[in-house]
Amino acid sequence: MNKTSKAYGYTMLIILMLGTAVLYYSNLIFTVRLDTLEVFNMSTVQLAAISTIGGIPGAVLSIIVGNILDRKSIKWFVSVSLVLTVACMIIRVFLTSYTGLLVTTVLIGAFLLPIIIVGPKMLGNLFEPEDIPFAAGCFGAAGGIGTTLAFATGPVYPSVQAALGGVAVVGAIVLVAWTIMCKPDNQTKRGPAPEIPKGAFVKVLKSSNMWKTMICGGCAVGTSLIINTSLTQGFAERGYDASGLGTILNVCLIIGGIVSGMVLGKIGTFNIPYLFMCVVGGGLYLAGWLVEPAGSILSILLFALAGLIASATVGVNFTRIPLLHLTKQFGEEMTGAASGMLQTALGIFQFVVPTAVAAVAVMPDGSTNYTLKFILGFVFLVIAGVIGLSIPELGIKGKLAQEAAGKSQK
DSSP, X not given: OOHHHHHHHHXXXXXXXXXXXXXXXXXXXXXXXXXXXXXXXXXXXXXXXXXXXXXXXHHHHHHHXXXXXXXXXXXXXXXXXXXXXHHHHHHHHTOOSHHHHHHHHHHHHHHTHHHHHHHHHHHHHHSOTTTHHHHHHHHHTHHHHHHHHHXXXXXXXXXXXXXXXXXXXXXXXXXHHHHHHSOSSOEETTEEOOOOOTTHHHHHHHOHHHHHHHHHHHHHHHHHHHHXXXXXXXXXXXXXXXXXHHHHHHHHHHHHHHXXXXXXXXXXXXXXXXXXXXXXXXXXXXXXXXXXXXXXXHHHHHHHHHHHHHTTTTHHHHHHXXXXXXXXSSOGGGHHHHHHHHHHHHHHHHHHHHHHHHHHTBOTTSOBXXXXXXXXXXXHHHHHHHHHTTSOOOSTTSHHHHHHHHHHHO
């Protein structure tokens, strides 16, 4: 890329990161305030539900949205969806019922889908293969940015309603930035986007490597939500205010996601490093919870290390999306549909996994077994790491990437 296109690529990357971050900020703002349960008369299961239900639209609509993004110019479609997002965020500020909050949170999740799904597609369009791991690492860290904003600013707001107003402000910033900066046509680094051949989407649906990537991403995001929805309430029951720990953890997730992208780009392989991130990172999360006393320096250190190491367990799968065409199971022009399928998996897993785990962890006396929740989170990460080994290596030092590079030079 020349300097102009490179600057544009990174500018759009920042906007895409904010678009993803605001979803996590919107969903998790409820969990970081200890007064949420009382103000809206929620149970812990309801809290887990409203903190993750924003992912439900991703489970239902992502494939459709991804197909539209492959076939249409992206600027208008994403701009309209962001206008609707901000409108729902403003309405939510004035609601007082749990049902109203639930409905508007679902709508916000739906209207944010286009800017989230277009992310991996634009990474493949705007960055060269050797730069994709770093760009995808940054994009994958966006969830951590939103979560960090929630933990850092949530307790500072004078009320839950004020916190929801803060979310609306961030959403408005994303809308303005996208509208001003995004180019009006769907361009790639090689020129106009190619035409979509007939039957191309069916090939994406049949791709075994696509489904494996979906499972990896789903298990990883499920664990992330288990931890973030358990941290504040879980440590509070042990007599420790975890808002500071949550901020530290999520800052580490951001730093780790970006650094991991750089490291993966240098290493040139994904699968073995991904297994390491999942197993070691998940083990450190569990160890950080088990350490006594709660909130000790050792506990904080373990969570910080877990955040640094496990930070890219979701992001690596964003890296794989614009490169899956190397497996020849579908064409590069269907990256938007592939991104939509990944988002479908993330939407399903980020709602089903934390909600199901929360339900399983409820004890007969009504209390919550947070240790069980952390153990199950570790198990999901191990599953992701193991399945990731069965995906063909897509890094620049892998056989598929080298073959593609050789052909492009002929």
